[in-house]
Amino acid sequence: MNIVLSRDSQVRIMENTVANAEKYFGQFCALMASYARKTAKLRDKSDLLVKQLIDYANTENPELRSTMKNFAEELAKVQDYRQAEVERLETKVVEPLKRYGVQLKQTQAESNVHKVSVDASRTTQQLKETIDEFQKQKLKDVQKIFSDFVTIEMVFHAKALEVYSSAFQKLDDYDFERDMEDFRAKIQIASGNFDARPVSTTNPSSTLPWSASSQSVRSTLQRQEDSEEDSEENVLQDVSNPEYAQIRR
Amino acid sequence: MNIVLSRDSQVRIMENTVANAEKYFGQFCALMASYARKTAKLRDKSDLLVKQLIDYANTENPELRSTMKNFAEELAKVQDYRQAEVERLETKVVEPLKRYGVQLKQTQAESNVHKVSVDASRTTQQLKETIDEFQKQKLKDVQKIFSDFVTIEMVFHAKALEVYSSAFQKLDDYDFERDMEDFRAKIQIASGNFDARPVSTTNPSSTLPWSASSQSVRSTLQRQEDSEEDSEENVLQDVSNPEYAQIRR
Numbered sequence: 001m002n003i004v005l006s007r008d009s010q011v012r013i014m015e016n017t018v019a020n021a022e023k024y025f026g027q028f029c030a031l032m033a034s035y036a037r038k039t040a041k042l043r044d045k046s047d048l049l050v051k052q053l054i055d056y057a058n059t060e061n062p063e064l065r066s067t068m069k070n071f072a073e074e075l076a077k078v079q080d081y082r083q084a085e086v087e088r089l090e091t092k093v094v095e096p097l098k099r100y101g102v103q104l105k106q107t108q109a110e111s112n113v114h115k116v117s118v119d120a121s122r123t124t125q126q127l128k129e130t131i132d133e134f135q136k137q138k139l140k141d142v143q144k145i146f147s148d149f150v151t152i153e154m155v156f157h158a159k160a161l162e163v164y165s166s167a168f169q170k171l172d173d174y175d176f177e178r179d180m181e182d183f184r185a186k187i188q189i190a191s192g193n194f195d196a197r198p199v200s201t202t203n204p205s206s207t208l209p210w211s212a213s214s215q216s217v218r219s220t221l222q223r224q225e226d227s228e229e230d231s232e233e234n235v236l237q238d239v240s241n242p243e244y245a246q247i248r249r
Numbered sequence: 250m251n252i253v254l255s256r257d258s259q260v261r262i263m264e265n266t267v268a269n270a271e272k273y274f275g276q277f278c279a280l281m282a283s284y285a286r287k288t289a290k291l292r293d294k295s296d297l298l299v300k301q302l303i304d305y306a307n308t309e310n311p312e313l314r315s316t317m318k319n320f321a322e323e324l325a326k327v328q329d330y331r332q333a334e335v336e337r338l339e340t341k342v343v344e345p346l347k348r349y350g351v352q353l354k355q356t357q358a359e360s361n362v363h364k365v366s367v368d369a370s371r372t373t374q375q376l377k378e379t380i381d382e383f384q385k386q387k388l389k390d391v392q393k394i395f396s397d398f399v400t401i402e403m404v405f406h407a408k409a410l411e412v413y414s415s416a417f418q419k420l421d422d423y424d425f426e427r428d429m430e431d432f433r434a435k436i437q438i439a440s441g442n443f444d445a446r447p448v449s450t451t452n453p454s455s456t457l458p459w460s461a462s463s464q465s466v467r468s469t470l471q472r473q474e475d476s477e478e479d480s481e482e483n484v485l486q487d488v489s490n491p492e493y494a495q496i497r498r
Contacts (some may be wrong), residue, residue, distance in 0.1 A: 022468050024305040029300045038291040045284045052280060056273040064388060071395060078402075128436065132341065139313060139425055146320060147420045153327075154413045161406040168399045174392050187262065187377065218332050 010127045014111045021138055022104045027096035032149070036089040043082040050076045054217070061186075063179035067170060073110065074167035076217045078160050083223070085156040092148040097180050100141055107134055259376045263360045266380065271353045272388055278346035281398070285338040291329040296472050299325045303466070310435075312428035316419060325466045327409050332472070334405040341397040349390055356383055466476035 048071045057068035110130060299321050306317035359379060 020308055022307070024301065026302050028298070028305075031294060031301060035291065035294045035298065036295050038287065042284065042287040042291060045280060045287050049277070049280045049284065052273065056277075059273070064391065067392075084290065086430065125251055130308050131436060132429075133431065136429060139428055143316075143420055143423050143425070147417065150413050150417045150420065154410060157406045157410040161403060161410060164399050164403045164406065168396065168403065171392055171396045172401065176388055176392070179388055180381075180385060184381065187380060240369065 006094070009093070010124055010129060010131070012151065014127060014131050014134070015108070017134065017238075018107050018111065022101065022108075024099055025100050025104070028145075029094060029101060032066055034095045036086050036094060039082060039089070040086045043079050043086065043192075044223070045080070046075060046079045050079065050217065061179055061182045063175050063182060065171040068172075069082055070170035071167055073169060073217055074163050076219070077163045077200060079223075080219055081159040081163070085152055088152045088155075092152060095139070095144055096145050102247075154168075259373055259380070260360055263376060263383075264357070266383065267353055267356050267360065271350065271357075274346055274349050277394075278343060278350060281338065281341045281346060285335050285343060288331060288338070289335050291453060292328050292335065293472070295324060299328065299466065310428055310431045311434070312431060312434070316423040319419035319422075320416055322466055323412050325468070326412045327416075328472075329468055330405055330408040330412070332468070334401055334418045337401045338398070338406075342394055345394050345397075346389070349394075352386075370373055371379050421439060 053068050053072035053075065057065045057072065060068065107130070111127070302317050302321035302324065306314045306321065309317065356379070360376070
């Protein structure tokens with residue numbers, strides 16, 4: 001019995017296997033693209049936070065200004081790692097899933113060729129090989145793509161943890177007493193003069209601007225400019241095939 | 250000179266200090282609320298991914314089904330930690346910033362009282378104390394709120410790293426060869442029968458359903474139901490004061 005092969009049932013198995021893969025891998029592609037987009041939005045919000053922290057730092061006395069500046073720099077580094085995460089998700093997860101979708105369509109076409117072929121004994125053997133090869137490739141791809149996803153996430157979380165630990169230290173180094181002494185000294189100076197200018201604490205455009213010198217802050221501010229062109233809707237819009245976007249909200 | 254105090258300049262310092270704090274803390278409140286919302290959206294997308302992984306697992310052979318099931322469980326745990334992150338951000342960052350905004354309004358009102366008071370010598374002393382107290386509180390709040398933010402993020406990243414490391418292991422444990430043997434055996438059985446039913450590999454509603462037994466997967470699926478009520482727009486909508494939402498996009 002095992003030697004007698006039904007070409008129709010083979011074709012049906014092939015079609016079902018491919019259709020199932022197409023359904024789920026299409027959903028995974030859309031979800032992973034969406035996951036990358038949401039991550040990019042979180043990065044955008046954090047970039048804004050970095051910018052506001054720098055603006056705020058410039059309105060404060062040296063002690064808090066320096067603390068906020070250092071904190072913003074660390075926060076900017078986290079966003080650089082988040083940016084790397086987004087790029088890796090696109091390259092190592094979304095793109096392979098997209099390519100896999102294209103490959104699935106070719107396999108479907110191939111199985112149609114087998115269906116109309118006249119040489120039954122030859123096509124059943126070919127079909128068996130095609131199904132076997134297809135399944136092998138699929139299983140390897142599943143493991144590879146999700147392992148890559150996990151690796152990308154692990155690298156990001158490890159780096160974020162490292163940078164936030166440093167950020168916590170920066171905030172912890174803040175010398176509250178020294179800041180209050182500075183403030184009280186300024187209040188005294190100001191209150192000694194009837195035409196006192198507002199103290200720098202309260203002046204949003206401080207005369208002691210903090211220069212955004214670090215690479216992270218530069219790249220953060222660069223992304224801010226870029227993001228004026230990249231609206232929330234078109235970020236990664238070309239990443240997912242329309243056929244794969246059925247469950248995107 | 251230091252003893253002679255100008256009530257007007259004192260009031261001006263007070264007003265500027267409070268207005269500056271109101272401006273920046275209002276922006277921080279809106280940004281942090283938005284950051285929490287974006288994080289919640291990332292969690293929602295990941296919850297969908299968990300659900301799709303379980304659905305997909307149920308269409309596969311035992312070896313891959315078990316691997317995908319285990320992987321989905323780990324991914325669900327990450328989302329539980331992300332959920333905790335969102336809740337902590339609301340409680341320890343957004344809410345204190347919101348309360349701080351209310352307090353700022355009270356301080357403004359207080360400074361107006363000083364402005365119209367007739368007892369100049371008494372009010373200047375009171376104003377000095379008010380400014381001092383205000384600044385002290387502000388500096389402590391800044392350090393506390395951002396330290397809490399960093400701590401929340403650190404806890405999340407540390408937990409995520411731990412769970413993803415375990416998720417990587419689950420994917421690594423996958424026995425590809427055994428899965429192929431299973432598949433080839435099914436193909437043989439199917440091809441020996443002209444009226445072969447589709448193999449379970451290709452049947453989306455498998456007869457071997459995987460039960461979503463873990464707490465994480467349960468909470469993930471629960472959130473899925475919840476999120477049908479919580480549209481993207483109304484999540485956390487009551488968290489930020491309208492006055493604080495000026496920069497929200």
